[in-house]
Amino acid sequence: MxxxxxxxxxNFGKETTKGTAVARTRRFYGVAAxxxxxxxxxxxxxxxxxGSRVRISAHAPTLLREMPTFKLAxxxxxxxxxxVIPFSMGLQGGxxxxxxxxxxxxxxxxxxxxxxxxxxxxxxxxxxxxxxxxDYTMLTRWxxxxxxxxxxxxxxxxxxQQATKGAASTPAEVNPILIPSDLWTLKFAATFAxxxxxxxxxxxxxxxxxxxxxxxxxxxxxxxxxxxxxxxETDIVGTLSMEVESTALAVSELVDKWRAGTVDYIRLKAQGxxxxxxxxxxxxxxxxxxxxxxxxSAVDDGVNLYTVKGRQAFDGTNxxxxxLVGSLAAIP
Numbered sequence: 001m002x003x004x005x006x007x008x009x010x011n012f013g014k015e016t017t018k019g020t021a022v023a024r025t026r027r028f029y030g031v032a033a034x035x036x037x038x039x040x041x042x043x044x045x046x047x048x049x050x051g052s053r054v055r056i057s058a059h060a061p062t063l064l065r066e067m068p069t070f071k072l073a074x075x076x077x078x079x080x081x082x083x084v085i086p087f088s089m090g091l092q093g094g095x096x097x098x099x100x101x102x103x104x105x106x107x108x109x110x111x112x113x114x115x116x117x118x119x120x121x122x123x124x125x126x127x128x129x130x131x132x133x134x135d136y137t138m139l140t141r142w143x144x145x146x147x148x149x150x151x152x153x154x155x156x157x158x159x160x161q162q163a164t165k166g167a168a169s170t171p172a173e174v175n176p177i178l179i180p181s182d183l184w185t186l187k188f189a190a191t192f193a194x195x196x197x198x199x200x201x202x203x204x205x206x207x208x209x210x211x212x213x214x215x216x217x218x219x220x221x222x223x224x225x226x227x228x229x230x231x232x233e234t235d236i237v238g239t240l241s242m243e244v245e246s247t248a249l250a251v252s253e254l255v256d257k258w259r260a261g262t263v264d265y266i267r268l269k270a271q272g273x274x275x276x277x278x279x280x281x282x283x284x285x286x287x288x289x290x291x292x293x294x295x296x297s298a299v300d301d302g303v304n305l306y307t308v309k310g311r312q313a314f315d316g317t318n319x320x321x322x323x324l325v326g327s328l329a330a331i332p
Contacts, residue, residue, distance in 0.1 A: 003127030008032035010072070011124035011169050012085050012137075014331045018120040018230075019161045021135040024169035026085065026332035029176075031073045036125045036132065038163045039067035065220060066227045068134055068163040070125060077151030078144075079176020080272060080280045080326040085121065086156055087322060088331055090139030090214050093118040097329040102276030104329045110319035115233050118216060119331065123160065124168040131168035136161035138216050138231055144284075145209035152179035152270065152282075159218045161227050177280050177326075179270050184208070186242075187267040188253050192318040195267045195285055204250075206243045206305065208268065210284065212312075212320070213237040238312025238320055240266075240288060246296060246304035254308045258290035263313060275327060283323040287313040 010032060011024035042061035050057045072086065087108045088095060094117055097104025111117075123134040142156035186205045187198040215234040223229055244250050257264050265287050272280030288310035297307040312320055 001129075003129030005033065005127075007128035009124055009126060009131070009168055011171055012332075013122045013169065014085075014088070015120045015122055015135065019136040021122040021133055021164070024122055024124045024133075025171050027171050027174050028072070028082065028085070029075050031071075031075050032125055032127070035071040035073065036163075037069045038132070039065075039069055041065040041067060063226055066162055067218070068160040070123065070134060070137065070158045070160060072139075072142075072154070072156040072158055074154050077178040078154040079178050080282055080324060081174070081328050082176050083154065083282065083324055084326065084328050084331060086139060086142055086154060087324065088119040089121055089137065089158075090118065090142045090156060090212070090216075091320075091322060092116045095331075097326070099276070102327060103278045103280075103325050104327065106324040106326070106328075108322040108324070110236065110238075110314075110321065111233075112236070112314040112319040116214075116216075118214075118231075120231075123158075126168060131166060133164045133166045133168075134160035134162070135164075136228070136231075138218075139214055140216055141211065141213050143209060143211040146181035146184060146207050148181055148207045150181055152181055152184075159228070161218075171332075177272055179272065179282060181207070183270040183272065185267075185269050185271075187269075189265045189267075192265050192285065192287065192315070195265055198267070201249060201253075204244050204247060206245065206300070208240065208242040210241075210268075210312075211239045236319075238286065240286070240310040240312060241307070242310070243298070243305055243307050246306055250293075250295075250306040250308075254290050254293045254306065255295065258293050258308075261289070263315060264288045264290060264310075265318075266310075275325065278325055280327075281323070281325045284320065285318075285323070286320045287315045287318055289313050 013024040046055040189198040269283040293308040
């Protein structure tokens with residue numbers, strides 16, 4: 001019988017040595033169909049003249065390169081604990097959850113002037129017919145986004161070193177606490193340090209997305225293998241897009257600061273249910289230069305809206321800082 005969607009799976013396990021596959025110990029409820037490419041590249045020798053009008057003939061194709069890619073996307077919303085793995089391989093490695101109670105705080109700080117040292121993961125992707133094991137999985141891009149009145153979503157692009165047929169691991173099922181979009185709040189401040197005391201801007205934010213290009217690149221060498229040799233860390237780009245109500249704040253905070261070239265500081269935070277002594281939460285702090293604000297860009301039920309893009313900046317001290325409070329003390 002063919003493999004079926006209900007038996008599709010995505011599992012992750014943190015590698016001790018990059019490229020050495022380990023058991024996959026954490027379930028991720030994501031979209032498998034259409035999101036995986038084995039990535040083997042072949043030469044088919046079409047230029048050979050073999051006395052036949054069919055150029056691809058008796059010469060078997062030659063494998064040039066192994067270059068698996070994988071698109072990670074949640075299937076029905078992302079949970080707080082789900083984000084530990086994507087942030088560990090797409091923002092900063094070497095993190096653990098801190099705290100003596102059930103609530104564990106994870107802090108991922110953008111490595112603006114140094115290396116992120118991201119974790120690599122082994123990944124299962126497959127169904128009941130065939131499972132594929134990807135080693136050295138790392139992210140080149142990730143994006144958090146909201147659909148108004150729904151759930152928060154994650155999508156990401158990954159590369160791997162090799163894709164090998166093999167049996168899937170069978171980690172326990174998980175029940176992540178998901179993040180309704182309406183829980184998100186927005187703060188503005190004149191300094192990074194001022195974000196904590198700043199007031200929430202109410203009756204303003206409608207929807208947003210943040211795209212992060214990690215700068216992690218897979219590199220290939222003439223060193224006796226068709227698989228990638230290592231990853232390197234290059235330029236980072238963060239882009240924030242928002243849709244807001246047409247208020248005086250939209251003019252003073254977005255349009256006026258854009259026209260003046262003034263750096264702004266923002267905090268996006270979603271606080272969930274009680275966990276230990278605090279709450280589940282996800283918080284993104286960053287300096288921003290606004291770009292392309294569009295006044296009166298759309299109308300929703302008779303209400304005018306603004307849209308704006310922001311370029312995530314580095315002010316010499318501060319870049320992107322993600323603070324995640326969840327139930328995990330270590331990378332699963």
